[in-house]
Amino acid sequence: xxxxxxxxxxxxxxxxxxxxxxxxxxxxxxxxxxxxxxxxxxxxxxxxxxxxxxxxxxxxxxxxxxxxxxxxxxxxxxxxxxxxxxxxxxxxxxxxxxxxxxxxxxxxxxxxxxxxxxxxxxxxxxxxxxxxxxxxx
Amino acid sequence: xxxxxxxxxxxxxxxxxxxxxxxxxxxxxxxxxxxxxxxxxxxxxxxxxxxxxxxxxxxxxxxxxxxxxxxxxxxxxxxxxxxxxxxxxxxxxxxxxxxxxxxxxxxxxxxxxxxxxxxxxxxxxxxxxxxxxxxxxxxxxxxxxxxxxxxxxxxxxxxxxxxxxxxxxxxxxxxxxxxxxxxxxxxxxxxxxxxxxxxxxxxxxxxxxxxxxxxxxxxxxxxxxxxxxxxxxxxxxxxxxxxxxxxxxxxxxxxxxxxxxxxxxxxxxxxxxxxxxxxxxxxxxxxxxxxxxxxx
Numbered sequence: 001x002x003x004x005x006x007x008x009x010x011x012x013x014x015x016x017x018x019x020x021x022x023x024x025x026x027x028x029x030x031x032x033x034x035x036x037x038x039x040x041x042x043x044x045x046x047x048x049x050x051x052x053x054x055x056x057x058x059x060x061x062x063x064x065x066x067x068x069x070x071x072x073x074x075x076x077x078x079x080x081x082x083x084x085x086x087x088x089x090x091x092x093x094x095x096x097x098x099x100x101x102x103x104x105x106x107x108x109x110x111x112x113x114x115x116x117x118x119x120x121x122x123x124x125x126x127x128x129x130x131x132x133x134x135x136x137x
Numbered sequence: 138x139x140x141x142x143x144x145x146x147x148x149x150x151x152x153x154x155x156x157x158x159x160x161x162x163x164x165x166x167x168x169x170x171x172x173x174x175x176x177x178x179x180x181x182x183x184x185x186x187x188x189x190x191x192x193x194x195x196x197x198x199x200x201x202x203x204x205x206x207x208x209x210x211x212x213x214x215x216x217x218x219x220x221x222x223x224x225x226x227x228x229x230x231x232x233x234x235x236x237x238x239x240x241x242x243x244x245x246x247x248x249x250x251x252x253x254x255x256x257x258x259x260x261x262x263x264x265x266x267x268x269x270x271x272x273x274x275x276x277x278x279x280x281x282x283x284x285x286x287x288x289x290x291x292x293x294x295x296x297x298x299x300x301x302x303x304x305x306x307x308x309x310x311x312x313x314x315x316x317x318x319x320x321x322x323x324x325x326x327x328x329x330x331x332x333x334x335x336x337x338x339x340x341x342x343x344x345x346x347x348x349x350x351x352x353x354x355x356x357x358x359x360x361x362x363x364x365x366x367x368x369x370x371x372x373x374x375x376x377x378x379x380x381x382x383x384x385x386x387x388x389x390x391x392x393x394x395x396x397x398x399x400x401x402x403x404x405x406x407x408x409x410x411x412x413x414x415x416x417x418x419x420x421x422x423x424x425x426x427x428x429x430x431x432x433x
């Protein structure tokens with residue numbers, strides 16, 4: 001447990017050094033710099049070009065399920081940092097950190113994740129971790 | 138049963154032949170790119186090989202350093218005065234007609250007209266400014282071949298002394314014949330010294346087919362692209378580019394000075410295709426949402 005603060009620091013540092021993304025949509029949609037942590041159940045993981053996508057059911061404070069769609073970079077970019085075609089399986093309980101849309105709709109881009117097995121993944125430019133620490137906003 | 142000397146000779150010949158084509162081994166199987174290499178210092182610097190660019194190269198400053206999403210590396214399209222380009226009147230009009238998803242004048246997704254989003258070939262020089270990641274270079278005594286990771290594209294640069302074709306209206310002239318425009322143009326390279334290759338490219342596609350970068354900056358078929366590849370040491374190559382395009386820009390300007398780091402030649406370079414089918418799925422599910430429309 002002593003290593004947890006150090007691990008958290010590493011994850012926060014990794015999240016703060018993202019390089020510019022190359023989007024197939026306007027970056028204007030995203031609330032740059034804002035981070036939202038989502039805990040939910042995986043519905044679908046699309047491991048494909050031009051961007052991978054994760055469909056996630058997230059229970060809100062009112063008990064209602066909100067379905068989020070979050071994208072990340074293509075397989076060639078995220079494979080080296082630990083994302084795999086089976087990183088998210090339907091039914092998995094996972095936590096992701098996203099940069100959300102400005103307009104409040106449930107869309108975002110993934111900048112970190114804790115997988116069902118506790119593996120921590122950062123943005124596409126950071127190294128994977130085997131720690132169970134959660135991405136921090 | 139005894140084997141005759143002739144059979145022994147044949148067997149040996151076969152064995153020698155097999156050995157000559159033996160493959161190098163990759164102990165770790167399918168190595169992934171290593172983006173956390175130690176910096177090159179006086180302690181680990183090795184001399185550059187003479188007249189060789191061969192290798193698997195990646196941006197020295199990290200996996201995302203060659204992305205250039207905000208425009209060409211040395212002139213990001215961010216509205217700052219120092220990054221304004223010397224447009225001609227026509228160049229400026231053309232820029233305004235381009236609706237890009239990135240840069241100071243970005244539009245929403247469904248309003249864009251970037252040929253990239255139809256998976257069109259990007260052409261030279263835009264391939265140099267689009268997601269440069271692992272870039273493989275092969276060469277023989279006649280030519281250099283660049284394998285771009287994005288869209289698995291390859292490009293030839295002739296180094297056998299042939300002349301650069303003459304740029305004419307609508308194409309190039311070679312031996313008195315007018316030849317077609319090409320997405321990669323016609324490239325020839327000359328060694329300036331043992332560690333610097335200068336490459337000239339002409340005969341590229343017209344401005345209604347290609348862009349310079351992802352922010353919609355234009356480029357025309359009258360462009361002359363000059364690239365230099367300078368091998369600083371064994372592990373470092375600097376890729377620079379200058380454009381001379383009198384139709385679009387009133388003077389030449391430098392777009393890129395990208396340091397590259399040598400990677401393990403056994404590194405598995407993953408596919409990164411622009412597939413129209415995958416693009417359509419993505420646009421329906423996410424791209425439309427980014428434009429303010431409901432998707433899923």
